[in-house]
Structures are given as C-alpha cells and as structure tokens.
Amino acid sequence: MPRSCYVHIPFCGSICYYCGFCKRLATDDLKTKWLDQIKKEIQNKTISKLDTLYFGGGTPNLLSKEMFADLALSFSGSLTEDHEWTVECNPEYITKDQLQMFHEWGVNRLSIGVQSFQDRLLKKIGRPHNAKQALEAIDLCQKLGFDNLSIDLMYGLPDQSLDDVIQDLKIFFSLGVDHLSIYSLQIEENSIFGKQGILPCDEDLEADMFEEIVKLCKEHGFEHYEISSFTRNHRYSKHNLVYWTDQDFYGIGCGATGREKGILYENTKDINAYCIRGPMPSFLSETKDERAFDAIMMSLRTQFGLDVSAWEKRYGINFFERYQKVLNHYLGTYLRWENKRLAPTEKGMEILNTILVDFLDEN
Amino acid sequence: MDQKHIRNFSIIAHIDHGKSTLADRILELTDTVEKREMRDQILDSMDLERERGITIKLNAVQLIYHAKNGEDYIFHLIDTPGHVDFSYEVSRSLAACDGAVLVVDAAQGVQAQTLANVYLALENDLEILPVLNKVDLPSAQPDVVKEEIENLIGLDCSDAVEISAKSGLNVDQVLEQIVEKLPAPSGDPQAPLQALVFDSLYDSYRGVIAFVSVKNGSIKPKDKIRFMATGAEYEVIDVGVRTPKEIVKDSLQTGEVGWISAAIKNIEDVRVGDTITCAGDPCDAPLHGYREMNPMVYCGLYPVDNARYEDLKEALSKLKLNDASLTFEPETSQALGFGFRCGFLGLLHMDVVEERLEREYNLDLIATSPSVIYHVYKTDKTMIAIDNPSALPPAQNIDHIEEPYVRAEIMVPKDYVGAMMELCQAKRGEYIDMQVIDDLRMNMVYELPLSEIIYDFFDKMKSYTKGYASLDYHFSRYKPSALVKMDILLNGQVIDALSTIVFKDFAYNRGNAMTIKLKKIIPKQQFEIPVQAAIGGKIIARTNIKALRKNVLAKCYGGDISRKKKLLEKQKEGKKRMKKVGSVEIPQEAFMAVLSMDDE
Numbered sequence: 001m002p003r004s005c006y007v008h009i010p011f012c013g014s015i016c017y018y019c020g021f022c023k024r025l026a027t028d029d030l031k032t033k034w035l036d037q038i039k040k041e042i043q044n045k046t047i048s049k050l051d052t053l054y055f056g057g058g059t060p061n062l063l064s065k066e067m068f069a070d071l072a073l074s075f076s077g078s079l080t081e082d083h084e085w086t087v088e089c090n091p092e093y094i095t096k097d098q099l100q101m102f103h104e105w106g107v108n109r110l111s112i113g114v115q116s117f118q119d120r121l122l123k124k125i126g127r128p129h130n131a132k133q134a135l136e137a138i139d140l141c142q143k144l145g146f147d148n149l150s151i152d153l154m155y156g157l158p159d160q161s162l163d164d165v166i167q168d169l170k171i172f173f174s175l176g177v178d179h180l181s182i183y184s185l186q187i188e189e190n191s192i193f194g195k196q197g198i199l200p201c202d203e204d205l206e207a208d209m210f211e212e213i214v215k216l217c218k219e220h221g222f223e224h225y226e227i228s229s230f231t232r233n234h235r236y237s238k239h240n241l242v243y244w245t246d247q248d249f250y251g252i253g254c255g256a257t258g259r260e261k262g263i264l265y266e267n268t269k270d271i272n273a274y275c276i277r278g279p280m281p282s283f284l285s286e287t288k289d290e291r292a293f294d295a296i297m298m299s300l301r302t303q304f305g306l307d308v309s310a311w312e313k314r315y316g317i318n319f320f321e322r323y324q325k326v327l328n329h330y331l332g333t334y335l336r337w338e339n340k341r342l343a344p345t346e347k348g349m350e351i352l353n354t355i356l357v358d359f360l361d362e363n
Numbered sequence: 364m365d366q367k368h369i370r371n372f373s374i375i376a377h378i379d380h381g382k383s384t385l386a387d388r389i390l391e392l393t394d395t396v397e398k399r400e401m402r403d404q405i406l407d408s409m410d411l412e413r414e415r416g417i418t419i420k421l422n423a424v425q426l427i428y429h430a431k432n433g434e435d436y437i438f439h440l441i442d443t444p445g446h447v448d449f450s451y452e453v454s455r456s457l458a459a460c461d462g463a464v465l466v467v468d469a470a471q472g473v474q475a476q477t478l479a480n481v482y483l484a485l486e487n488d489l490e491i492l493p494v495l496n497k498v499d500l501p502s503a504q505p506d507v508v509k510e511e512i513e514n515l516i517g518l519d520c521s522d523a524v525e526i527s528a529k530s531g532l533n534v535d536q537v538l539e540q541i542v543e544k545l546p547a548p549s550g551d552p553q554a555p556l557q558a559l560v561f562d563s564l565y566d567s568y569r570g571v572i573a574f575v576s577v578k579n580g581s582i583k584p585k586d587k588i589r590f591m592a593t594g595a596e597y598e599v600i601d602v603g604v605r606t607p608k609e610i611v612k613d614s615l616q617t618g619e620v621g622w623i624s625a626a627i628k629n630i631e632d633v634r635v636g637d638t639i640t641c642a643g644d645p646c647d648a649p650l651h652g653y654r655e656m657n658p659m660v661y662c663g664l665y666p667v668d669n670a671r672y673e674d675l676k677e678a679l680s681k682l683k684l685n686d687a688s689l690t691f692e693p694e695t696s697q698a699l700g701f702g703f704r705c706g707f708l709g710l711l712h713m714d715v716v717e718e719r720l721e722r723e724y725n726l727d728l729i730a731t732s733p734s735v736i737y738h739v740y741k742t743d744k745t746m747i748a749i750d751n752p753s754a755l756p757p758a759q760n761i762d763h764i765e766e767p768y769v770r771a772e773i774m775v776p777k778d779y780v781g782a783m784m785e786l787c788q789a790k791r792g793e794y795i796d797m798q799v800i801d802d803l804r805m806n807m808v809y810e811l812p813l814s815e816i817i818y819d820f821f822d823k824m825k826s827y828t829k830g831y832a833s834l835d836y837h838f839s840r841y842k843p844s845a846l847v848k849m850d851i852l853l854n855g856q857v858i859d860a861l862s863t864i865v866f867k868d869f870a871y872n873r874g875n876a877m878t879i880k881l882k883k884i885i886p887k888q889q890f891e892i893p894v895q896a897a898i899g900g901k902i903i904a905r906t907n908i909k910a911l912r913k914n915v916l917a918k919c920y921g922g923d924i925s926r927k928k929k930l931l932e933k934q935k936e937g938k939k940r941m942k943k944v945g946s947v948e949i950p951q952e953a954f955m956a957v958l959s960m961d962d963e
Contacts (some may be wrong), residue, residue, distance in 0.1 A: 203887075207912035227915055243924075257924075264924060284925050294924055297931070351889065353914040357934045 002248035004052040008256035009060040017126035020188025033275040042074040050078045052239035053085045061089040072105040084238040091137035092129040099144045109148040117171045150179035155209045156201035178235040226302045246295040305343025326358045369618040371439040376466035377474035381496040384528040386442045393426040425604040430542045439620035459561040459576035462490040462545030469495040469503040475835035499527040548618030555646040556580035558639040565681045571627035583614035587642035591649040595632035597625035635687035658706025661750040663731035665702030672701045678724035698860045698944040731860045732957040735813045738765040753859040755848045765841040767813045775832040782827045790815040852895040874904035880956045887911035
C-alpha cells in the first residue's frame with residue numbers, strides 16, 4: 001500500500017502564462033460537483049496509513065474554508081503521527097483564518113508560489129500578486145507557527161537578467177525559510193507562453209543563472225539535494241523524495257498522476273467528465289525494463305542517487321553489466337559513488353538529460 | 364488478337380505537363396480500372412511518387428480499347444517520368460514502344476524536357492502524336508503552342524487534339540488517333556523469340572520478375588529461356604500482363620508487353636536492356652538495347668549502424684534491378700566505416716534512391732555530399748579518375764585537374780535573360796549561343812561545370828526566374844579547372860566524409876558557409892568543438908561549437924515521469940541518427956550540409 005498521496009486541486013483564480021498543468025477558472029457549482037466526486041474517489045482507495053500528503057494544483061488554497069474542511073475530513077485518521085502534509089499556496093489568498101484552519105487540520109508544510117520578488121517580472125508571467133503581498137504572506141505564515149515552509153522561485157523568465165535572479169535569492173535568504181524550489185521556465189505547448197510562441201531563455205544565460213543559484217545557496221548553507229530543490233536543516237520535501245526514490249503514491253483528483261504496485265496512472269484531465277464518471281485513470285503500460293529505467297531517471301535527480309543493490313534486487317538486472325559503458329564514460333566528472341549509491345555531481349545534474357539518454361540507449 | 368490490333372506507346376512530356384493525369388483518364392475511358400478503385404496518379408504506385416506528385420519509375424499497363432470502327436485494340440501504355448534525372452527511364456520505355464504521345468501544356472508551351480524527350484523518341488524511330496493539354500486554363504494558348512511545336516520540333520500539329528486531361532475533355536479523340544496514327548508492332552511471330560527486358564523487380568516469393576516487350580516470336584510457361592548477355596537459362600513459370608493488376612496469361616505474343624516469372628533467384632542474371640531468347644531455338648543476335656546511361660553524380664552511402672553493411676548491399680542490389688542506372692562499389696571511410704560509393708543520374712535521383720533504401724529496406728543511412736568524377740593528371744604523367752574527394756592525391760603530385768562540363772539549354776522568358784546570364788556567369792558558365800523561341804522566350808546555351816549544376820543551380824534558377832525557366836543538360840567534355848580539396852576538421856580531426864573539391868576562388872566563401880552550417884547542425888556536446896575548414900593544411904575558416912552546459916528539465920514531479928521519458932525517448936531517436944566520429948557525435952544531415960548552405 002502506498003504511504004504517500006498526491007491530491008490535485010485543479011482550480012485557479014487566474015491563469016499564469018507559463019502554466020501547462022491541469023487547471024480551470026471554476027464556478028461554485030462545478031466545485032461542488034467536483035468535491036462530491038473526489039470524496040468518493042478517496043473512499044474507494046481505502047487508504048490506511050499516510051506518511052506524506054500533498055495538495056497541489058491549480059491553487060489549493062483557493063478552496064473555501066468549508067470545502068477544504070470537507071476534503072480534509074476524508075483523510076482524517078489516515079495520517080501517521082509524524083506525517084508531512086503540504087499544501088501549495090498562492091500568496092494572494094493566504095489569510096490568518098486560512099492558516100489557522102490548516103493548522104487545526106494538521107497541515108504542517110506550505111509551499112508558497114512566489115516565483116519572483118520583482119513586480120515587473122510577476123506581471124510578465126501573469127501572476128496576480130505582487131512582491132509585497134508575497135512577503136506579507138510569508139511573514140504571516142511564520143508568525144502563525146509554520147516553520148516548514150518552501151518558496152517557489154523561477155529563473156530563465158523573459159526579460160530576466162542574472163542580476164534579477166541574484167536579487168530574488170538575496171531576498172529569499174533574508175526570510176529565514178529552509179526550503180527553496182527553483183525552476184527554470186519551460187515553455188509548455190499548451191500554456192499561454194507556448195501559444196504565443198515565446199522563445200526559451202538563452203542556454204548560456206540559463207546555465208549562468210543555474211550555476212549562480214547553486215553557488216549562492218551553498219554559500220548560505222543550503223544543500224543542493226535535488227536538481228531544483230535546496231534545503232538547510234535537513235528540511236527535505238519528504239513527499240517529493242517518494243517520487244525520486246522509486247516508491248508508490250496515490251494520485252487523487254482530476255488531472256492527478258499516481259503510482260500503485262509500480263504502475264503509473266494518470267486520471268482524466270477533463271473536469272466535466274471527472275465530475276460525472278470519476279477519475280477514469282489511464283495506466284501507463286511499461287515493461288519491467290522501462291520501469292527500471294524510470295527509477296534511474298528519477299533517482300539521479302537527487303544527491304542521494306540510486307541505491308544500486310536495491311535496484312538490482314527489485315528489477316533482477318545486473319547494473320554494472322548493463323551500464324558499464326555509460327559508467328566508464330561519466331564516472332568522475334559527472335557521476336560519483338557515495339556509500340554504494342550512484343549519484344550525480346553538480347556538473348552531472350546540469351546535463352542529466354544527456355546522461356539519461358545514454359542510459360536509455362543500453363536498455 | 365492479331366498484331367495489327369496492338370499499339371505500344373509511351374506518354375512523354377515535360378514535368379507537370381499532365382502525363383500521369385492523361386494516363387488516369389485513359390485507364391478510366393477504357394474501363395481498365397473500375398471507378399471505385401480509381402485514384403489520382405494510379406500508375407505511380409510508389410508512396411514516394413504520390414507524395415511528391417512526380418513519376419519516378421516507368422509503369423507499363425495493358426488495356427483494351429473499343430475503337431469507333433467497331434474493333435478492339437490492345438494498348439500497352441507506358442507512363443514515364445518527366446524530370447531530367449530520369450530520362451534513362453524514358454529511354455528504356457521508349458525502346459519497348461512503337462509510338463509516343465507527346466503532351467504539351469497549352470499554357471506553358473514547349474519546355475526543355477519536352478525537347479529532350481522528343482529527341483529520345485526520334486532516336487528510337489517512334490511515331491510521335493502531339494497533344495495539347497490544359498486547354499481549359501484561362502492562360503492556355505493552343506494555337507501559339509502548336510506553332511511552337513511545329514517550329515521547334517517540326518511536328519505537324521494540324522490534327523493535334525486539344526484536351527483537358529483533368530476534366531477528360533477530348534481524351535477519347537486521343538485514343539482514336541492512337542489507333543489511326545500510331546503503327547502496330549512489326550515483329551515476326553514465326554521467328555525465334557526476341558524479347559527486350561526493359562524493367563525488372565524483385566519479389567520475395569517469386570524472385571526476379573522481368574518486364575519485357577516481345578519483338579519477335581512468343582513466350583509461354585515451361586519455355587526454356589536464355590538471357591543473352593549473361594547466358595543464364597531458366598524455365599518460365601508464368602507470363603502475364605499488368606492492367607495494372609497482375610494478370611496471368613497463356614503466352615505473350617509478338618508485339619505484347621508483359622512480365623515473365625521464372626524463379627530467378629540470382630539478381631545479377633537479369634539486366635535491363637538484355638534480350639531474352641529461346642534456349643532451344645535462339646535468335647541470331649540480341650536486340651539493339653539502348654544507350655547505357657553513365658551516372659553523373661556520386662556520393663557515399665553508409666549505414667548509420669555499421670552492422671547493417673550487408674543489408675545495405677542486398678538492398679542496393681535489389682533496387683538496382685528496378686533502377687538500372689544506379690551503380691555502386693564498396694568503399695571505406697575513416698569516419699563512417701564500410702559503405703558504398705554510389706552513382707546517380709542527378710541529385711533528385713540520388714535523393715529518391717536514398718529515400719527508397721530507407722523506406723523500402725528500413726535502413727538508416729548517411730549520405731555524403733555529392734561529387735562528380737574528376738580527372739586528375741599527376742606529375743608522373745598518369746591520370747586517375749576520382750569520384751570521392753578524399754581520394755585526391757597530395758597537391759604536390761598533381762599537375763592539373765579536369766572536371767566535367769555540361770552543355771545546358773535553358774528556356775527562359777525574355778525578362779529573365781539578364782538574371783539567368785548573371786547566374787550562369789556566377790556559376791563559371793561559358794556562353795555558347797542564344798536563340799529566339801518566340802516573342803516571349805529565349806533558349807540560352809551555356810557550358811557549365813556539372814559540379815555547379817548539382818550544387819544549387821536548380822534552386823538558384825528557380826529563384827532567379829520565379830520558376831519560369833526550364834533546364835536540360837548533357838555531358839559535353841572535360842576541361843581543366845583551378846580546383847582544390849577542402850577538408851573539414853572537427854575537434855582537430857579531418858573528417859574524410861566531409862571533404863569536398865571546390866573551385867579555388869570559391870573556397871574561402873564555401874569554407875566559411877560550411878563551418879557556420881555545421882555549427883548549426885551539430886548539437887552541443889560535453890566539450891567545445893572547433894570546426895575548421897582547411898586547404899592543404901592551411902585553415903581558411905573557423906568557428907566553435909560551445910560546450911553543452913545545461914539541458915536538464917528542471918521541474919519533475921511524479922506526474923512528469925511519462926512526459927519526461929517521452930522527451931528522452933525523442934532525444935534517443937535523434938541520437939540514433941547520429942554517427943560518432945572520434946569523440947564527436949555528428950548528425951546525418953551534416954554530411955549533406957554542403958548542399959543546403961548559403962554562401963552568398
């Protein structure tokens with residue numbers, strides 16, 4: 001039984017230009033139907049024990065107090081004593097009331113979608129909040145006792161300079177927050193940027209930004225524990241580590257993805273269909289070899305890397321025999337051994353795609 | 364049916380003048396193909412032909428025509444390609460015929476390939492029936508074009524039918540004229556068998572199928588036949604015709620055009636142009652075949668996966684059955700391993716062969732940039748002919764080099780004569796002659812290096828004349844030229860497959876263009892790659908492909924697994940089409956880069 005669960009809340013108050021996720025500007029009527037359906041879905045899963053629960057979106061903190069309570073009730077009793085329950089939040093909807101309610105239900109980690117501390121850039125990417133709102137929201141969270149916070153920032157945005165990125169990081173470091181997720185802008189085909197034909201950031205500038213981010217974070221005592229995740233005081237995202245360490249997780253709600261018994265599935269993205277007929281998951285049919293590769297692909301994103309002997313046991317493949325050529329090529333500069341785990345170096349994280357294609361070639 | 368009621372003919376025309384459409388209409392009018400099976404370009408059975416809207420291969424079909432005089436006639440219709448590269452196909456099909464229907468676009472008039480095909484037909488002593496197509500176009504000027512045909516070709520056009528192959532207008536009259544004006548085959552049914560092999564293909568169940576035109580005698584199953592050039596003998600299993608469906612018949616009689624199956628497993632035994640006779644009662648001499656076409660353009664073809672060398676060899680052998688003008692010889696390249704140096708009639712031919720090998724034989728290939736045959740006169744007074752730039756001897760051993768020139772005839776509207784002259788001069792052309800065709804058009808004659816024609820002459824001509832010019836060319840002679848070998852170095856290493864021979868004065872520009880083009884095509888790798896062009900060790904152009912620094916997809920949640928993997932799979936597919944040379948991964952298209960660069 002999976003010990004983790006992802007819940008997708010597909011509603012937003014406005015649509016950001018870069019977003020390719022499943023989301024809707026929704027009416028109350030639709031939300032009510034959706035809530036009935038997702039409660040059924042949770043019941044059908046017969047979830048027993050959860051170490052991590054993650055509400056992502058969309059904009060989970062857009063749900064009304066009543067709706068959130070209704071949804072949270074479905075999980076009461078499933079969460080373990082030292083669980084991690086994360087809710088993604090947009091700063092403009094964060095209120096004292098909301099935070100108190102989160103606290104009462106057991107939410108103990110908030111991931112705040114800041115993206116940038118510069119109003120000029122926020123406007124450019126269609127975020128409805130400004131920097132001041134974000135700073136106030138973070139302050140409020142801290143005042144109400146949320147000490148496990150994560151901030152989302154972005155780089156490689158249109159019109160963003162290396163200096164802009166450094167400024168954002170400086171502000172971040174001044175906040176006393178322990179976790180940072182920092183993503184480079186991907187132009188998603190089905191996003192507004194994608195439809196406008198916005199060009200991706202110059203490769204060299206993006207690499208400069210990334211290297212600067214890694215350097216500054218390390219200087220400030222942050223571990224670079226996954227390609228786009230940094231933390232200090234060991235405040236890893238336990239939930240995300242589930243994805244990166246080849247473990248199962250429930251996927252609940254319209255547009256969610258899950259993995260049970262090693263098999264990935266994706267629920268329907270059509271919210272109207274979801275409200276009528278439920279999640280209708282489509283299962284990704286993968287061979288054992290393909291799943292073995294997925295595990296490598298995800299594990300090599302983190303500094304902990306791949307537990308090779310556990311992998312060999314699980315998939316019945318001789319790792320060294322199969323990947324001798326790739327290892328010979330990359331070990332040293334791009335890949336390293338640590339405690340019998342194969343992990344990427346900083347350089348390896350930067351060109352992970354190239355390395356993974358070579359792994360894929362040997363399958 | 365007796366011989367008098369047989370008509371064997373080809374349809375010849377300049378490209379896009381409507382040959383295949385006329386063939387479609389004829390098949391419909393004679394009920395050869397049922398309406399529900401009919402589709403456009405029905406004789407163009409290759410996917411490639413249909414996609415590109417061109418005919419590459421000749422195609423022979425038999426049909427029955429109920430003439431207005433109440434009698435039935437057997438027609439053997441052979442559709443032919445119109446592009447200059449495939450004139451060999453045309454000459455082969457003409458050898459199997461007694462007459463030709465010449466289709467001329469009533470709006471465009473006589474074009475370079477119209478003339479070229481007419482000359483081929485005249486060489487074969489064929490009766491020519493002129494037809495004006497597309498008379499329903501607003502810009503059609505049938506009377507002007509008729510006059511043009513009479514003046515340029517000397518054909519009487521007083522009875523020429525004005526048709527629209529598209530709508531079917533007056534196509535019935537063409538059929539009547541075929542009966543009235545084209546001759547019946549003249550062979551002797553009692554004489555020993557003489558059948559001309561004009562095409563062949565390989566069928567994995569039945570072996571080689573030979574397409575023949577029976578000139579004398581007849582042939583039936585169980586006959587013992589001999590291929591006169593190779594001496595190979597076989598027992599006939601089946602004979603038949605195509606309508607275009609394959610139909611088995613009791614025999615093929617004098618004047619008929621059809622196929623022979625004889626469990627021929629050895630591809631080399633069947634040569635297009637050979638004569639088949641009866642082993643027991645042979646004829647005295649083979650038929651006058653036809654002029655061998657010599658390839659004009661050469662390139663190396665290599666399997667991306669070296670292990671598939673044998674597969675490529677087999678595929679080339681099979682393709683050659685069906686494409687007699689293709690030649691190939693094994694060669695090796697330091698960069699690419701084992702492959703073949705292949706000869707083609709032109710660039711389109713090369714392109715088509717490569718694509719057919721990839722599609723029909725499921726091969727991933729690397730084609731090197733095309734080259735002509737150079738005559739290299741060495742200081743020791745010997746001459747060597749080279750078709751691969753990397754085989755050029757060191758400069759100090761060369762006295763001089765000669766390259767092939769062609770006589771090019773370019774028909775062009777008067778307004779573009781200036782532009783065309785400029786182009787011809789830029790391409791090292793030598794003016795020979797210019798004739799007035801009519802009030803609007805001129806025929807320019809230039810002697811041009813073949814290497815310039817294959818480089819980008821067609822494309823340039825199109826853009827210089829808005830597509831109004833047409834070109835035909837034939838080899839004329841070898842002439843001395845100031846030529847040098849330009850090498851390309853990647854990461855300091857000469858890549859032999861990227862070497863080209865260029866005119867000395869063009870070398871600097873081409874070297875520059877080539878390095879820039881390669882920089883665009885070759886993806887960034889884990890280290891910086893200098894790209895250099897050099898002549899005899901001297902670097903003339905240089906650029907760098909910067910090292911790859913970052914390519915990771917930053918965001919990767921659980922739900923991204925399948926999406927991310929798709930991205931990697933796509934990259935893997937791209938990598939498959941790359942060749943690792945030394946430490947550098949080079950995409951296939953890099954080897955053809957020289958053809959698609961802009962050096963102006």
